[in-house]
Amino acid sequence: MNIIKKRKSLLKALSIGLVLLSGNAIAKETLTVGTDLTYPPYNYLNGKTPSGFDADFMRLVAKELGQEVKFLDTRFANLVLGVNLKKFDVIASTLYVTPERAEQIDYIPYMKTGGVILAAKNGEFTPTKPADLCGKRVSSIQGAAWIKKLNVVSSEECLPKGLSKIDVREFPTSPEASQALIAGNVDAQFEDAAVAQNAADKSGRLVLTSDIIYPVVVGLGLKKGNAELKSKLASAVANVEKSDAFKKLLLEYSVSTPNEKEVKAALDGTL
Incomplete structure (x- = not known):
């Protein structure tokens, strides 16, 4: 057994x-x-x-x-x-x-x-380069590579000219960053070119205001x-x-x- x-x-x-x-x-x-x-x-x-x-x-x-x-x-x-x-x-x-x-x-x-800048369609603010964002509220997806570069623009271009730094506001997702711009809670959005174009096309209320910045x-x-x-x-x-x-x-x-x-x-x- x-x-x-x-x-x-x-x-x-x-x-x-x-x-x-x-x-x-x-x-x-x-x-x-x-x-x-x-x-x-x-x-x-x-x-x-x-x-x-x-x-x-x-x-x-x-x-x-x-x-x-x-x-x-x-x-x-x-x-x-x-x-x-x-x-x-x-x-x-x-x-x-x-x-x-x-x-x-x-x-x-x-x-x-590469990245681009988005702004409100038919709005008065049409930034074409990072330095144009001095003193402005800018939305971005959280953890994006360009945030560090925008902070460098703040310290090397904005502050030396007596302008306020770029106020980067991070969001968990890109659509949330776009919605903040549509709602007027920020002045611009920094985003990947293809993602930005998709957001502009779908919303009808946003427009790309710059060429590709910071190729990646x-x-x-x-x-x-x-x-x-x-x-x-x-x-x-x-x-x-x-x-x-x-x-x-x-x-x-x-x-x-x-x-x-x-x-x-x-x-x-x-x-």
């Missing part, structure tokens, strides 16, 4: 082990992606489906890897923390490459864009030290960038891919 019981226990243990191995195999077949789905046209929900540039791009990358992809809606300010806590494998959320972020995460650059490189973000995943993703991204589907995506969103010089400049803060 003891021998029979031992055999049954052994078979049960083996069965549990196989189930666990099966579960791990399934998990490894899914690439989890952290993205802020309140940032159209790059990242948004179309019904219940994650859509936009980054969603389409990551589907191409996952296909190249032979994996399924799962998007985890995460507010922008929490993305770097989330990937470092292993809440997801990679960030794909129009994440600008900056020296400060590069100290916290690894990057795989894949796109280039965008990259996937990964937890530092994850060399195996970084190598696989970098290889997949390189292959996707050669595809007609990716080239079509770039045209659709009026963006481009950065060159090595631009990536280096973004990483050392000179872009």
